[in-house]
Amino acid sequence: MAHGGNIFEIQRNCNIHKDDLLDYSANINPLGLPGSLKAMILHSIEDLQHYPDIHYEELKTAISQYYCIDKKDIFVGNGAAQIIFDTINALNPKKTMILAPTFSEYERALKVSGSVIIEHLLKEEENFAVNVEELLKVMDESIDLMVLCNPNNPTSSLLKAEEIRMILEKAVEKNICLMMDEAFMDFVDEEQQYSMLQYYKEYDNLVIVRAFTKFYGIPGLRLGFGLCSNKNLKEKISKRTIPWSLNTFAGYFGKVLLTENSYVEKTHTWLKNEKERFVEKLKEIDGLKIFPPSVNFILIKILKPGFDVLQLQEKLLEKNVLIRNCSNFGNLDKSFFRIAIKNSVDNDKFLEALREAMNK
């Protein structure tokens, strides 16, 4: 399945150097790499000669401290993708409910494991937000696993913790396991109103997936973690995990996590200011419907008759601008695309390119 951020493919196929691309297709923190990460890598290159700590103790300790969660409930992986695949393989569900649209790798992992997939269709007229009342109605004993992505990719819509708790109560009653993908949660303002991190201990049927990829701008490092207070389930997942699944630098990321308070603050300040400004400017462009973003990416629908995302992609690529075509997401068609929010200078360039492309 296609993903955003495939700048190497564009470089190969279109003969544009990757550094000349304005990549709005991947939702990565535009503040760049945290300074302490570069320092850590420079300092530890020679350590590539050693196997990483197979238990990643230092990293788990740092994650545990940073998020105030129990170290023994944490398992780390080669990107959130590994947490997702290993969890689905360990649960081996017969029937799984996912949102539509949502991140495509759940479906890929579920198909490999042979699960029947039920799509819970989100409604455009509700801005693709999860309607909890309706979701509760369709949760029954035949479902083994439910996957929620919060904030959801590509819709950027957000469920509150109290809503998720209602879903979890029903899930407990119906014997459904919930995999909660919070890969973008670090970007959320007042995270504690939305994340399940503070409540995970209460639920035996909950696996939380987190990633450092997006917030710390490090999709090339490959690092995510899972959280589960159900000891048996956690062990079942860990049994499937390949040894030394994180590289040396990812294994040392705890050092970065515990020292980058100002990076975190700057990121929240940037996003708070720029999100609002960018959305307002986008709304000024005719022929687009802007869905309200909760975090650093925005779902947009093209309303211009006879004009679809393929044409828009082509026009934008002429200006070296990439967007994420969303037509391969369930429940979306060729009128949808997703963009990242970047810094104001890049966003202004993007706005100009988009305006021109829409007016042609």
Add this chain to the structure above:
Amino acid sequence: MAHGGNIFEIQRNCNIHKDDLLDYSANINPLGLPGSLKAMILHSIEDLQHYPDIHYEELKTAISQYYCIDKKDIFVGNGAAQIIFDTINALNPKKTMILAPTFSEYERALKVSGSVIIEHLLKEEENFAVNVEELLKVMDESIDLMVLCNPNNPTSSLLKAEEIRMILEKAVEKNICLMMDEAFMDFVDEEQQYSMLQYYKEYDNLVIVRAFTKFYGIPGLRLGFGLCSNKNLKEKISKRTIPWSLNTFAGYFGKVLLTENSYVEKTHTWLKNEKERFVEKLKEIDGLKIFPPSVNFILIKILKPGFDVLQLQEKLLEKNVLIRNCSNFGNLDKSFFRIAIKNSVDNDKFLEALREAMNK
């Protein structure tokens, strides 16, 4: 299961800094990191901000050129471990034959996938070499998968390509798939007499596993590849592979592979000279049986009555020296250990430490 090279655990538990350890428990090239690898990392730190090429095209092209194999038959993974796990999961064998002793991760992956495991016991009196005639006798239709490790870990014994071809012919006849782990093959002198790389195209039932970990001294980078000319099987394996399974630096390793001829030469020169010298010196120590090594590691048996590997490990740890206790390998007991071959200075230190430990 325990592995060698767990210097972080030793550092935590024994309060010895990892850089002060003489680690003979992991079989890593002692020549250190290739110079071009360090340069590549320094040059591309900023690229961690991008998702790696999801297809790893440049890396596959380089591997294809370096080994003269077909690019379309190559799949890359987060260490050889991922190739092993994904292959076993894709094949989902009911019954699998492995050697005993051999690398422990086959058994772990097979147990997760639910396969029955048949151990083919290697004989001490034959230096734990695979006796092809006997192996052929026990290969029957009930076996779905056979795993061979060549050179075998921890025995360091080596099968010739012509012997493997006999095994493969029988495997074709009995409808058995063969996973051939050649993780240490780059160290072998006159590799073409032993590796299946040049013959893989002839066999539909063969998956070859290779690693850069050991030869290029980069266990912290996580990089291996698989090779399979059976398109259906390769696709089945690739379907299970998580996206972006290699980090940015591992994805750029092709640059290193194609420029390090002198590193390769130096490695072979070192190993040829040092292996012979080291083995001779080891043989001078009383109470040990040295099994003939084919590559950069040696299996050793303690013959001294009332003295086992746990005692030896303890005595050596007092001198900051690590060895690999082999008692958790199938078919081996508490009298076996494995050591790496390093440079002559370290080897002399090791010899002295071992001599003292054995004489106490």
